[in-house]
Amino acid sequence: MIGHLIVSGLNHWVHQSSSQNTFTDEQIKIIRENYPESGNISLDELIKLIGGNFEKVVTPGSKLYEDLKGNTCATRLSYAMNKAGFKVSGKNTYQGNGMRVFISADFMAREYLIPNFIRPNVCGGPKLNYPIETKGGGFSIATSIIAQYDISKGRYTHVDVAYKGSIGTNLYRSSSNLNFYGL
Numbered sequence: 001m002i003g004h005l006i007v008s009g010l011n012h013w014v015h016q017s018s019s020q021n022t023f024t025d026e027q028i029k030i031i032r033e034n035y036p037e038s039g040n041i042s043l044d045e046l047i048k049l050i051g052g053n054f055e056k057v058v059t060p061g062s063k064l065y066e067d068l069k070g071n072t073c074a075t076r077l078s079y080a081m082n083k084a085g086f087k088v089s090g091k092n093t094y095q096g097n098g099m100r101v102f103i104s105a106d107f108m109a110r111e112y113l114i115p116n117f118i119r120p121n122v123c124g125g126p127k128l129n130y131p132i133e134t135k136g137g138g139f140s141i142a143t144s145i146i147a148q149y150d151i152s153k154g155r156y157t158h159v160d161v162a163y164k165g166s167i168g169t170n171l172y173r174s175s176s177n178l179n180f181y182g183l
Helices: 002-017 025-033 043-050 052-057 063-069 073-083 105-116
Strands: 093-095 100-102 121-123 144-150 155-163 177-182
Touching: 025 073, 025 144, 025 155, 043 052, 043 063, 043 073, 052 093, 073 100, 073 105, 073 155, 100 105, 105 144, 105 155
Parallel strands: none
Antiparallel strands: 093 100, 121 177, 144 155, 144 177
């Protein structure tokens, strides 16, 4: 019982003394509503949505365009968070129309999510069988912003948003750790 009180007290102190934020249910809902799904919005359409200098430098044939071809999760989540009223920022962001966006899940996790938001739940371990719905699966999804860390690659390989049974893109079983930035 004493140990439980100490942990509760420390948890309360961390939340009270931290300058970091957590997300509310409503904020995650708005982020999810603004998430441009890859099945509905192509890479070229996403680039046009973001506009600004981003649209000028991310052109077909450019290295940035090629980097984005197979992995747009950080750009899509950056866009959705900006549209939901968050000021996305970081050293490795690109300027769009009134917003900054990441093109790398690793940079977004390390430069924006980790420094600015509390991680209340971290699951991990090699070959983790995630108790979370993937597209076509049958499990429930936590309402949260998700960053997936792949131990074998030594970096974050995916970021996403999940809200009450609806996920922006997908979760990938190749990742070893899931970090939830939730309620």
